[in-house]
Each structure stands twice: as C-alpha cells, then as structure tokens.
Amino acid sequence: MAESLSRGVCILSHAHPDFSKGGGELAAYYQFTTQRAAGQRVVFVAASETATQYASSRPIEMVLRHAPDEFLYTFSGMAEDRLAWNDPQQRRVLVEFLAGLDCSVYHLHHYWRIGVDLIVDLMVARPDARFVLTLHEMLAICLHHGQMVKTRSRELCRQDSPMRCLACFPEQTLERFILRKAALLHTLRRFDQLFYPSQFIRDRYEAWGLTGPRAEVLENYLGSATHGAPPPPPMPADPARAAHFGFFGQPTAFKGLDVLLRALPLALRSRPDIVLTVYGAEREDLLRPFPSLDPLVEDLGAAVTFTGRYNPADAVSLMRGVGWVIVPSIWWENSPVVIQEARHAGTPLIVSGIGGMAEKVLPGIDGLHFQRASGVDLARAMVQAADPALHQAMASTVRPVIDRAAFLDALNAAYSPLA
Amino acid sequence: MFVQGHETLQLRLDCVTALGPRRWIVYGWAATPRGVGSRIAVTAGAAGDCAIEHVSFHAHTATPLAANAVLHSFTLVFAPPEGARGFILTLTAGAETLRADLLDSAIPNDLVTATAERDGATSFRLFQACLGDPALAPLLHYQGQDFGAFSAWLTRMPHVAGRAVNLGPFAEVEALLSPAGEVLLMLRATTPMPHQATLSAVLAAHPHILQLHDVHVAVAGHALALYGRLDTGLRDTLAGLELVAEAEPQPGQTLHLRAHPRLVAAPDFLDAASRVLPGPGTLAPALAQAGMGLLRPILARREAAFAPRLGNLPDAAPAWPETSRIAAILGADDPVVARLFHVAATTIEARCDHLLVFGEAAEEVAQIFARRGRLQVETGAQALVTLRQAQHTLLPVDALRFAEALIDGQPDLAFANPLDAADLARLPVLHSLAGCALTLGDTLARLVRQRLLECQGRGAEAALVPLARPWSSPQAAEMVHRHLTTLWTLKCNPEARAHG
Numbered sequence: 001m002a003e004s005l006s007r008g009v010c011i012l013s014h015a016h017p018d019f020s021k022g023g024g025e026l027a028a029y030y031q032f033t034t035q036r037a038a039g040q041r042v043v044f045v046a047a048s049e050t051a052t053q054y055a056s057s058r059p060i061e062m063v064l065r066h067a068p069d070e071f072l073y074t075f076s077g078m079a080e081d082r083l084a085w086n087d088p089q090q091r092r093v094l095v096e097f098l099a100g101l102d103c104s105v106y107h108l109h110h111y112w113r114i115g116v117d118l119i120v121d122l123m124v125a126r127p128d129a130r131f132v133l134t135l136h137e138m139l140a141i142c143l144h145h146g147q148m149v150k151t152r153s154r155e156l157c158r159q160d161s162p163m164r165c166l167a168c169f170p171e172q173t174l175e176r177f178i179l180r181k182a183a184l185l186h187t188l189r190r191f192d193q194l195f196y197p198s199q200f201i202r203d204r205y206e207a208w209g210l211t212g213p214r215a216e217v218l219e220n221y222l223g224s225a226t227h228g229a230p231p232p233p234p235m236p237a238d239p240a241r242a243a244h245f246g247f248f249g250q251p252t253a254f255k256g257l258d259v260l261l262r263a264l265p266l267a268l269r270s271r272p273d274i275v276l277t278v279y280g281a282e283r284e285d286l287l288r289p290f291p292s293l294d295p296l297v298e299d300l301g302a303a304v305t306f307t308g309r310y311n312p313a314d315a316v317s318l319m320r321g322v323g324w325v326i327v328p329s330i331w332w333e334n335s336p337v338v339i340q341e342a343r344h345a346g347t348p349l350i351v352s353g354i355g356g357m358a359e360k361v362l363p364g365i366d367g368l369h370f371q372r373a374s375g376v377d378l379a380r381a382m383v384q385a386a387d388p389a390l391h392q393a394m395a396s397t398v399r400p401v402i403d404r405a406a407f408l409d410a411l412n413a414a415y416s417p418l419a
Numbered sequence: 420m421f422v423q424g425h426e427t428l429q430l431r432l433d434c435v436t437a438l439g440p441r442r443w444i445v446y447g448w449a450a451t452p453r454g455v456g457s458r459i460a461v462t463a464g465a466a467g468d469c470a471i472e473h474v475s476f477h478a479h480t481a482t483p484l485a486a487n488a489v490l491h492s493f494t495l496v497f498a499p500p501e502g503a504r505g506f507i508l509t510l511t512a513g514a515e516t517l518r519a520d521l522l523d524s525a526i527p528n529d530l531v532t533a534t535a536e537r538d539g540a541t542s543f544r545l546f547q548a549c550l551g552d553p554a555l556a557p558l559l560h561y562q563g564q565d566f567g568a569f570s571a572w573l574t575r576m577p578h579v580a581g582r583a584v585n586l587g588p589f590a591e592v593e594a595l596l597s598p599a600g601e602v603l604l605m606l607r608a609t610t611p612m613p614h615q616a617t618l619s620a621v622l623a624a625h626p627h628i629l630q631l632h633d634v635h636v637a638v639a640g641h642a643l644a645l646y647g648r649l650d651t652g653l654r655d656t657l658a659g660l661e662l663v664a665e666a667e668p669q670p671g672q673t674l675h676l677r678a679h680p681r682l683v684a685a686p687d688f689l690d691a692a693s694r695v696l697p698g699p700g701t702l703a704p705a706l707a708q709a710g711m712g713l714l715r716p717i718l719a720r721r722e723a724a725f726a727p728r729l730g731n732l733p734d735a736a737p738a739w740p741e742t743s744r745i746a747a748i749l750g751a752d753d754p755v756v757a758r759l760f761h762v763a764a765t766t767i768e769a770r771c772d773h774l775l776v777f778g779e780a781a782e783e784v785a786q787i788f789a790r791r792g793r794l795q796v797e798t799g800a801q802a803l804v805t806l807r808q809a810q811h812t813l814l815p816v817d818a819l820r821f822a823e824a825l826i827d828g829q830p831d832l833a834f835a836n837p838l839d840a841a842d843l844a845r846l847p848v849l850h851s852l853a854g855c856a857l858t859l860g861d862t863l864a865r866l867v868r869q870r871l872l873e874c875q876g877r878g879a880e881a882a883l884v885p886l887a888r889p890w891s892s893p894q895a896a897e898m899v900h901r902h903l904t905t906l907w908t909l910k911c912n913p914e915a916r917a918h919g
Contacts, residue, residue: 079758083758084757084758084761088786088790116758116761116762117758117761117762119762120761120762173753175750175752175753175819176753176755178819178822178823178826179755179756179759179818179819179822181826182759182763182821182823182825182826183755183758183759183761183762183822185825186759186762186763186825187762189828209826209828211828212828
C-alpha cells in the first residue's frame with residue numbers, strides 16, 4: 001500500500017463543494033480532506049462551472065490553482081452532455097496536467113464533466129497508475145439526469161433499454177442510446193476498481209452491464225467535521241420530540257416535499273401535536289415549483305415551519321433537534337447524505353421504501369418505511385412514529401455510519417495493485 | 420429560293436451549304452401532285468450525277484397551295500463527283516420536272532439558323548437520324564459548335580434541369596437517371612393523358628448521340644413516360660447526359676424540350692416511374708393501379724437486363740495474397756459515434772492498418788484515428804476510390820453492431836464477417852444496378868448485413884430492410900421492394916462459379 005501511494009492520489013471530481021453542495025462532490029472532497037489529514041499525498045481537481053462561465057467571456061488558463069493541492073478546471077470545450085470533449089486541444093491540456101501530477105492513483109468521483117475520452121486518454125498517458133471510480137449516480141444508465149424516473153410521469157424506471165429510453169426521449173434515436181451506452185460502458189469497464197456508495201446502485205450498474213472491474217460497496221464518508229468525532233450521546237428522552245419531524249433538503253420535484261406536505265394534514269387528524277420543520281428551503285422556495293401547495297401550507301399554519309438554508313456542518317446538530325428525519329423522495333436516491341447524517345445524529349428516519357433509502361434505513365432498526373409517493377401511507381407512518389415509546393426504541397437502535405478508519409482501510413486496499 | 424412550275428409542283432430551297440470538302444446538304448420543301456411519284460436528284464453538269472448519301476422527307480405542317488398537292492420538307496445530303504463546279508437539283512413528279520441551281524446566291528447558306536427555323540419536328544427527326552447515319556454525322560460537329568448545326572435549335576428549347584413545372588401542356592416534367600444508366604422522362608398533366616399521346620427522345624452527350632436500349636414509351640393516368648437504358652460501357656458519360664425529347668400529347672400539339680436528368684438511386688427512380696400525377700402525395704387507388712401499368716414493364720426490362728449480369732458474377736475468387744488489412748466503418752452518422760471510437764480506438768487499430776469511414780460523422784471519426792497516427796484513414800471520395808479498388812478482403816465494421824458487441828463484452832463479434840474478393844467484385848455491380856442509395860457506403864452496409872444474415876442462416880432477402888421514403892403508393896413500394904430483393908438475392912450461376 002505504501003508503495004502504491006508513494007506518489008499520491010489524484011481525486012478528480014465533477015464539482016467543488018465551495019461552489020455546489022451535491023452529494024457526489026461533498027463525498028469526493030471529504031475523501032480528500034480525510035486522506036490528507038491521514039498524512040497521504042492527495043490532490044483534488046474539480047470541474048468548475050464558475051470558471052467555465054468566466055472563460056466564455058475572457059481568456060483564462062484551463063487549470064487554475066484554487067487552494068493548496070486543489071485545482072479547478074474549465075470544461076467549456078466539452079460536448080453539451082458533458083460526457084466527452086468537443087475540443088481535443090482542451091482535452092489534451094487537461095490530460096497533460098493530470099498525467100503530470102505524477103500520482104499513482106487517479107480516483108474519479110464521476111465521469112460527467114470529465115469525459116469518457118479524457119478518461120481513456122489519461123489511462124493511456126498513465127498506464128502505470130491505478131484508476132478508481134466512485135459511482136454516485138446513474139447518469140450513464142439514464143439520460144433523465146440519471147434518476148431512472150420516467151420523463152412523462154413520475155413513474156419509476158427499473159431497467160434501461162433503447163426502446164424504453166426512446167419513450168422518455170422521443171427526440172433521440174435508438175442508435176444514439178446504443179452508441180452512448182457502448183462508449184460509457186467500454187470506458188467504465190477499464191477501471192481497476194469501482195466503488196458504489198450503496199448496494200442498490202451497484203446492482204443497477206451491474207444489471208446495466210458494468211461487470212469486470214473489482215467492485216465494492218463503500219459508504220460515503222462525510223469527513224472529519226461530521227464523522228470524525230465519536231457519535232454524539234443519545235438525546236435524553238423527550239416525549240414531545242417524537243412528534244417533531246424534520247425535512248432536510250431542497251424542494252425539488254423529486255425530493256417529495258410535496259408528498260410530505262400533503263401527508264401532514266392527514267397525520268394531524270390523528271395527532272394534532274405533530275409539527276414539521278423544513279430545513280433547506282423557505283416557503284417561497286417551495287411554492288416556486290409547487291404553487292398549488294400555497295393554500296395547503298396556509299391551512300397548516302403553525303404545524304409547518306420553514307427555516308431556510310442551513311450550513312451542512314450544522315446538519316447533525318439540527319437533526320438532533322427533531323424526533324424524526326423524513327426522506328420522502330419519489331426517486332430512488334442512491335445514498336442520501338441526509339440519511340447518513342441522521343444516523344450519525346442518532347435520529348431515526350422515515351423514508352420512501354425504495355432504492356438507496358430502503359437500503360440505508362433498515363425498518364425497525366433505523367426507522368420506518370412508507371410507500372413511495374403515498375401521502376396516506378406517509379401519514380400512517382408519521383402517526384405511528386409520533387408514539388414516544390416507539391421513537392425512544394428506534395433512537396436507541398439507529399446504526400452508526402462508516403468510520404474514518406474503515407473508510408481509509410477500504411481505500412488503501414483498493415489502491416493496492418496486489419489487491 | 421422559291422421555284423414554281425404550277426400550283427401542284429413547287430420547290431423551295433431554305434439552305435444549301437457544304438458539310439465538308441466532298442459533302443453538301445440541302446434543306447427545302449417540295450409540293451408535288453397527290454398520287455404522283457416524285458424523286459430528287461442532283462447533277463454536277465459534265466462531271467456527272469452526285470451521289471445521294473441521305474434523303475429524308477417529313478410531312479410539312481403548312482397547308483399546300485392546292486388541295487391536290489402534297490407538301491414535304493426534305494433533307495438531302497449529296498457527294499459531288501471529282502471536279503464538279505456547279506450543282507443542279509432536279510425535282511421530278513411524273514413527267515414534270517423542276518430545276519434549281521444549288522449555288523444560286525439567293526439560297527441561304529446559314530445551316531445553323533436554317534435548322535433552328537425549320538419545322539421543329541423535321542429538325543427533331545434529323546437529329547434522331549444522326550445516330551447511325553454516317554452521312555449526317557458532320558451535322559453534329561458543324562462549325563465546331565456544341566451539337567453543330569443543331570446548336571441554335573437546341574438553345575431555343577425549354578430546358579429542364581431534373582424537374583420543371585408548368586411546361587407547355589404539362590404540369591410537371593421530370594427527368595431522372597439511375598446509376599445503372601437508365602433514363603426516365605415523365606411528363607405529367609393535370610388531366611388524363613390521351614391514349615394516342617406520343618413521346619420520343621434522343622439521348623445526347625456532347626458531341627455524341629447515344630443509343631437507348633429497351634425503350635419503353637407508355638401512357639398511364641395523367642402521365643406520358645419514356646424509359647430507356649444506356650449501353651453499360653457508356654456509364655462513365657452519365658454526368659453529361661441530356662435528353663432531347665418530342666412530346667405530342669394531342670395530335671398537332673408538339674412540345675420539344677431538352678432535359679438534364681437528375682441522378683437518383685433505384686428506389687427513387689422506380690417510384691417516379693409509377694407516379695402518374697404531378698406533385699407529391701400518395702396516389703388514389705385507380706391512379707396507383709395505372710402507375711403499376713407503367714412500372715411493371717420497366718421492372719421486367721430491368722430484371723431481364725440485370726439478372727444475367729449479377730448472376731454471372733463469380734461467387735468465389737482467386738485467393739490473392741493480402742497486402743493491406745483494410746477495414747471500413749459503416750454508419751458513422753451520429754456525432755456520438757466519434758466518442759465511441761475514441762474510447763475503443765485500439766480495438767480497431769489492432770485489426771487493420773488502413774481504415775475507411777463512411778457516414779455523416781465520418782470526418783469526426785477519422786480525425787480521432789488521424790490524431791493517433793497508427794493507421795491510414797480515409798473518408799469521402801478518397802475512401803470510395805479505395806473501396807472500389809479493394810480486391811482482396813475488407814473488414815466491415817458497422818458502427819451500431821460494434822457498439823452492441825462492446826456492450827455485450829464481445830468486440831470480436833463486430834469483426835466476424837469480412838467481405839472476400841467475390842463480395843468486393845459484387846459490390847460495385849450491386850450498387851449500380853440495385854443500390855438503394857447513391858452512396859456506395861449504403862450498398863456496402865447492406866451487403867454486409869446480407870452476409871451476416873446468411874451466416875446466421877436467415878433469408879438474405881431480409882437484408883433489404885424496408886426503404887423509408889414517400890412512396891407514390893403502397894403497391895409501388897411493394898413492387899419495387901420485391902424487384903430489388905430479387906436482384907439482391909440472385910445466386911451466381913454454377914458456370915460462373917466454376918470459372919471464378
């Protein structure tokens with residue numbers, strides 16, 4: 001292991017969390033800080049939308065130093081889908097920069113904004129290095145932002161095929177879906193090691209055809225600031241907290257906040273003491289995509305509170321302030337950060353019983369499941385959860401998340417060519 | 420110059436001029452008594468009679484002065500004897516004779532103008548007659564002009580570049596040429612075409628007039644059609660071909676036109692032959708049926724002419740030593756294909772050292788291999804030249820099959836069906852006679868598909884996937900498909916195989 005890491009690790013990410021807070025880039029960056037804190041030589045290179053926008057109006061170096069051992073690059077030379085480069089010169093410049101870092105491991109956290117062509121060129125330029133990829137989402141499988149949710153309804157998609165994909169994207173061609181899949185699959189199969197943050201996403205990729213490279217499920221590690229400290233002590237029993245539910249995240253079409261808000265009045269009929277706090281959005285943020293919810297929110301009155309955006313570093317402490325964290329997403333969710341944070345906080349969860357949510361929240365251990373997109377079933381789960389005894393029992397069995405040592409051990413094992 | 424004996428015996432000379440050192444031509448017309456035999460002769464005084472090399476009469480459209488007279492235009496080519504100083508033309512009708520001095524200064528000698536100004540039907544017949552009559556051949560080269568004596572006549576004609584609308588009595592005129600050297604002239608009207616309508620055409624490629632074979636003229640629906648085929652050996656002249664045509668939709672209503680036919684692939688060519696109404700759209704059943712009446716004999720002529728050529732191709736060829744491993748990427752149409760070949764370039768490079776790329780995104784794919792510099796790569800016209808010259812084997816790589824093979828983790832499957840020398844010999848012939856598109860790459864892709872299906876034990880006829888185009892009728896689509904399938908699936912005859 002020591003030999004394989006002697007020249008360090010390059011972590012290549014599709015974004016930098018200084019500019020966006022998606023789960024993938026957060027996981028990539030937390031890996032960077034954790035490895036660096038462990039004394040390893042590690043470089044973080046991320047695509048930068050800000051720099052790319054700037055580059056459209058003024059000349060700019062393609063790769064910019066952002067902080068010690070942190071670099072940003074522009075991707076204006078990429079194709080519109082950001083899966084390959086239109087400009088071979090820009091691709092070459094980036095390949096030369098990355099190859100010149102002289103790292104023995106290139107750990108990618110995406111292929112979007114990196115490009116399959118660049119990946120292959122980098123592999124050719126550095127045949128001595130190991131290539132590792134963490135697959136955070138399913139863009140390769142699904143053109144609909146990798147969500148595997150059908151475009152013309154919110155119906156879940158369980159398997160890709162050119163004809164199914166054409167039904168979602170009738171302006172495309174069957175041939176294009178096949179060509180796209182072949183280019184992506186052929187590239188991803190060339191990695192030495194794949195990491196999946198959940199068994200769910202691993203199963204999806206393997207069903208898609210991504211077999212061959214060594215593969216392992218490795219839960220995202222959310223960094224020393226969140227996970228480095230030992231899990232906080234259990235909260236003292238507070239019967240009132242059992243009826244306090246929290247939603248953490250953005251009110252996008254797939255996060256299911258609308259489902260939760262429709263469930264709330266139903267739950268209130270049985271348990272008028274139930275309250276909901278929405279962290280991550282103001283009321284206006286909700287009404288922009290869901291204007292029809294305005295009267296419902298008005299009627300809910302004090303039962304719902306919007307607190308606006310929060311700092312991710314505060315997530316765990318905020319979650320300790322609620323009895324339950326609800327993750328009502330209507331799409332699969334591969335490995336939601338919110339679930340990890342809630343489990344680390346010792347707060348039980350109520351989640352849609354599908355995909356990464358169902359996997360990460362064991363029913364009866366970490367929390368409860370409800371039927372995806374069903375406000376009625378969510379209301380049932382909320383009423384059930386508001387029972388202080390059940391809450392206390394569940395809060396005592398919530399499983400911890402991966403710790404720093406286990407995370408580093410898994411990485412180091414993967415980086416070893418003898419593994 | 421006009422010479423009159425009496426009301427029923429008259430002679431007019433419109434042009435007399437030398438075609439060469441020992442050859443003269445005379446244009447004129449003659450009125451002779453009805454029912455009385457007549458003849459024309461030319462003498463050269465003491466030098467004797469002139470040899471008549473060509474004489475032709477055409478019914479003149481003008482009304483004769485007397486009811487008991489007949490009027491004919493004539494064209495006369497004669498060769499004077501050695502030492503002749505003057506020429507006297509003699510018109511004899513029964514016992515009566517008219518004489519005219521052909522060197523009289525009153526007779527015009529501008530042959531080009533005279534040809535343009537005389538009756539159009541007469542000039543058209545003369546133009547037609549130039550094919551195969553050596554005496555008339557100098558007319559086509561006269562004064563070094565394009566089509567010689569006919570230059571002004573042709574220039575004054577309406578000119579159709581592939582297609583024209585509202586030309587004379589026709590709502591649409593369409594002239595098409597197939598890669599097999601067939602021509603089709605379709606004259607379509609807005610009303611049904613009378614059955615007595617006639618159409619004839621001369622195929623010209625300056626400075627020659629060419630023989631059309633298997634000519635078929637027919638009336639159907641609202642259309643008047645002419646089909647014919649050029650000699651195989653003359654197909655290299657296709658680019659400069661034009662049709663000079665005479666149409667007579669009604670007695671006495673004549674249209675002359677010249678048309679440069681547009682080159683189209685067989686499906687377009689044959690569908691046009693079934694379209695008996697002007698403009699696009701699906702024909703009503705009755706008109707579609709009429710269209711079949713036009714199409715059917717054309718298909719029969721094609722099969723009779725082309726089947727032996729395809730059947731006589733050898734299905735095995737001598738095993739030549741392989742000098743260069745040539746691969747051809749087919750169907751590189753979607754820009755996304757470029758990224759596929761970028762990430763899988765080594766898979767291609769391991770199997771060939773010369774790569775041809777066909778498709779709309781061919782250049783983008785070629786750039787990938789060119790940048791890598793590991794093999795010679797060609798696109799466009801240069802790739803077609805190499806493809807035509809390829810004699811040994813060719814490794815076709817269908818882009819989509821390649822993608823599917825990669826997805827399945829079995830890239831070798833994409834290279835499993837190389838074309839051998841016999842296939843390569845068959846390719847240009849198939850393309851010319853039964854190609855479904857103008858690009859040779861399309862025919863190559865179909866041939867590859869056919870070979871693949873044969874290897875899979877499936878019917879080779881499945882290779883001719885339905886051609887998506889706006890057919891004039893479902894019947895036409897079916898008939899053309901069946902015809903093309905017949906040509907594509909013709910088996911080589913055993914004799915050819917034995918000598919292959």
